Amino acid sequence: MAGILKTEAGKGLALSAPASLYVGLLVAAPLGILVAYSFWTQTYVEIDKTLTWANYAEAATDPLVRHLMLRSIAIAGAVTAATVALAYPIAYFIAFRTHKKTLWLLLITIPFWSSYLLRVFSWKLILGFNGVMNSALLSMGIVTEPLTFLLYNEFAVVLTLAHAWAPFAILPIYVSLQKIDRSLLEAATDLGCSKLERFFRVTLPLTIPGIIAASLIIFIPTVGDYVTPSLVGGSQGKMVANLIQVQFGPANNWPLGATLSLVAMASVGFVAILFVILATALGRRIR
Amino acid sequence: MTTQNIIEISGVEKRFGTFVAVRDLNLELKEGEFFSLLGPSGCGKTTALRMIAGFQDHDEGTIRIGGQDMAHIPANKRPANMVFQSYAIFPHLNVGDNVAFGLRKLKLTKAGINDRVAEALEMVELGGLQSRKATELSGGQRQRVALARALVMRPKVLLLDEPLSALDKNLREAMQFEMRRLQQKLGITFVMVTHDQYEAMTMSDRIGVMFKGQLKQVDKPEVLYARPCSREVAAFIGGMNFLDAAVTGEADGKLQAQVQGFGPLTIDVNSNVAQRGPQLLAGIRPEQLEISAQKPEGYDGYLQGTVTNAAFYGENVHYHVTADGLQQPIAVSVPNYFHTVDHKQGDPVWLGVQNASVIDLGTREA
Ligand SMILES: Nc1ncnc2c1ncn2[C@@H]1O[C@H](COP(=O)(O)OP(=O)(O)O)[C@@H](O)[C@H]1O
Ligand SMILES: [Mg+2]
Secondary structure, three states, rough: HHHHHHHHHHOOOOOHHHHHHHHHHHHHHHHHHHHHHHHOOOOOOOOOOOOOHHHHHHOOOOOOOHHHHHHHHHHHHHHHHHHHHHHHHHHHHHHHHHHOOOHHHHHHHHHOOOOHHHHHHHHHHHHHOOHHHHHHHHOOOOOOOOOOOOOHHHHHHHHEEEEEHHHHHHHHHHHHHHOOHHHHHHHHHHHHOOHHHHHHHHHHHHHHHHHHHHHHHHHHHHHHHHHHHHHHOOOOOOOHHHHHHHOOOOOOOOOHHHHHHHHHHHHHHHHHHHHHHHHHHHHOOOO | OOOOEEEEEEEEEEEEEEEEEEEEEEEEEEEEEEEEEOOOOOOOOOHHHHHHHHHOOOOOOEEEEOOOEEEOOHHHHHHHEEEEOOOOOOOOOEEEHHHHHHHHHHOOOOOHHHHHHHHOOOOHOOOOOOOOHHHHHHHHHHHHHHHHHHHHOOOEEEEOOOOOOOHHHHHHHHHHHHHHHHHHHHHHHEEEEEOOOOOOOHHHEEEEEEEEOEEEEEEEHHHHHHHHOOOOHHOOOOOOOEEEEEEEEEEEEEEEEEEEEEEEHHHHHHHHOOOOOOOEEEEEEHHHHHEEOOOOOOOOEEEEEEEEEEEOOOEEEEEEEEEEEOOOOOOEEOOOOOOOOOOOOOOOEEEOOOOEEEEEEEOOOO
């Protein structure tokens, strides 16, 4: 035993054991249970443990499931696109245009100093019927009655999440920008590029890994987000996680809930892999 | 007029805050010339080069390339290309695309671009490596790619910032000859920044020596070596023994002087020095001295002393010799003819020097 611990592999194993154990217990085991449930059936009082594809068949054919799944992916895609698009200029500014990098990075993390729920509620206060936005617009005479399209829809979900996720997008993009050797930019200028061409031919392709990282960090948890759509999404803004919650809660159909969870995971994985492949290929085409 | 000035720099100054990085720079470079800017680290060489390239504005003076004032011409529009110290090879592009980078801005056909890339890579002896990844190149290959990428643009002027300093010694020496050959073949003006005197001397038509932001002397390597304009230039290029001398007479471009240790000698007037008074600083290169156990025949000045140090350098042997009345030991370097070190520490020796080997370095500072 002591001998094993002296080898490189042994040391590695020993070092990673606590994490492996933790991940095994908290991720792999629940996932296994979820997979098992998805092949069982909910009778009225107990679980019928004969294996069946019935839940998957239901998930595949139910239009509501497909609708919510597609909407979740669309909303998550919109949130990702909006967040990355807003984060990129900020990361660019911190990496290239300021000497007070630490201060700016600190400011970026300030939203984390308050709870996420609090921030979602703040958006409710801002966007609501009697909210800050409507009061301001009314008092300035820009509108004559409160706007109702601000809250309880997809837009509110995208806005709230884009704000919440911003630091997660800014940081990886900032890191990839910061890593760019400044002489590469000068070399591009030296070879005749204007600032804009230089951005598209050198800066952007070199930050694609940062963009991919930011996108995945945002996209994956957003598809399965439950809190935001229930608080600011209204009925139009409901997402697949809300349906899953219903199965595990009021509907008391755990097998279907488990199936929906797995289907959601698989869809997210598929879209994410597709995105990585596309983004990488696109980056390679820039010359 | 046979050769024209391709670069004309006059009265250029560059300040960073209150710090003057380059002051009163005046320089004219001819078409097809290999010029080196030589000086210790931090003296402003890179800043000077970057002003020519357009990466840095100058605060005073004018810079002309091909007769055109560069004041309002941005770096991407200047007829000069640069080889960066770090080579700045684009890591996301392969070798071919790196070299083609600037060409894609020109209105060329695909075949035209490919031809020019192939030709440029051939030129730096990387023929056929177009699809090699940038991350898979050795240091020497990166240097060649950087060279090809700049040369493929067919610039009037190629600017090189310490292009060989990242390479190991053998590769560096090989590249020195290769770059010189390439420059002569293409006839492009090369402006190279270096802190390596040997690199500057072996490669350049002319060298400009810079100290603390000021260009002190511009000359051919041989002239710079034989007629340095001051003590600091003389000390920076090659080895030099500095000796106090007193001028006793001057006639026909010759100085009669009493040189410390060696006695009366006749020294050629060095027109590069700024001032000369009765108190003269004389210089003698270590390899121009004769060292011998017996008094050697046929020299103009002699010194009798003692060896304090003998060091074998391979191609030559270095001795330090002291004598009464010298503040500093005299350095002597002799070629290694017979693989022997002839004089040991403590041996009494004679040094002999010819009049022509003594360099007038102007007024001695007190
Ligand atoms: N962007 C800058 N800001 C402030 N000082 C600078 C800047 N660039 C160079 N310097 C200063 O100018 C001097 C000359 O620098 P440089 O031209 O790089 O020297 P060299 O290339 O001869 O080593 C140095 O003292 C350096 O610190
Ligand atoms: Mg430098």
